[in-house]
Amino acid sequence: MNGIKHLFSKNAITVAANTNIYPLSAIMNAAFVFTGQVYIILDGDPKKEIIIRMKGKEQLSRNRLGRIAKEFFNELLNQTMRLELVSANRQMRELVIGSAMLGAVGDTVGLTRPPVQN
Numbered sequence: 001m002n003g004i005k006h007l008f009s010k011n012a013i014t015v016a017a018n019t020n021i022y023p024l025s026a027i028m029n030a031a032f033v034f035t036g037q038v039y040i041i042l043d044g045d046p047k048k049e050i051i052i053r054m055k056g057k058e059q060l061s062r063n064r065l066g067r068i069a070k071e072f073f074n075e076l077l078n079q080t081m082r083l084e085l086v087s088a089n090r091q092m093r094e095l096v097i098g099s100a101m102l103g104a105v106g107d108t109v110g111l112t113r114p115p116v117q118n
Helices: 024-033 062-088 090-108
Strands: 006-009 012-018 038-045 049-056
Touching (some): 024 038, 024 049, 024 062, 049 062
Antiparallel strands (some): 006 012, 012 049, 038 049
């Protein structure tokens, strides 16, 4: 696994994610995606590096564990970019929602029911 610090152990692989590159929330979101395949244990210093241990729920080969680790980092990139986009679009989203809410309120404020004529 070139470029990824990793350590194999019995039916598990341990990798590290640099928190200067990947936000903690992205690491946790990515880890959650893999809870169906492996048990996840997170450790480390949130200001520097998070250690992610992925242990197979069933017996997994070293090859499969290596692929899961690579898939984890792809998902970690996906989650990081999702957070970046949410942050970048926050102001626009607030403007759109605010306009919609004001429009809904504006349609009913000051309207009176016409008198019923017999």
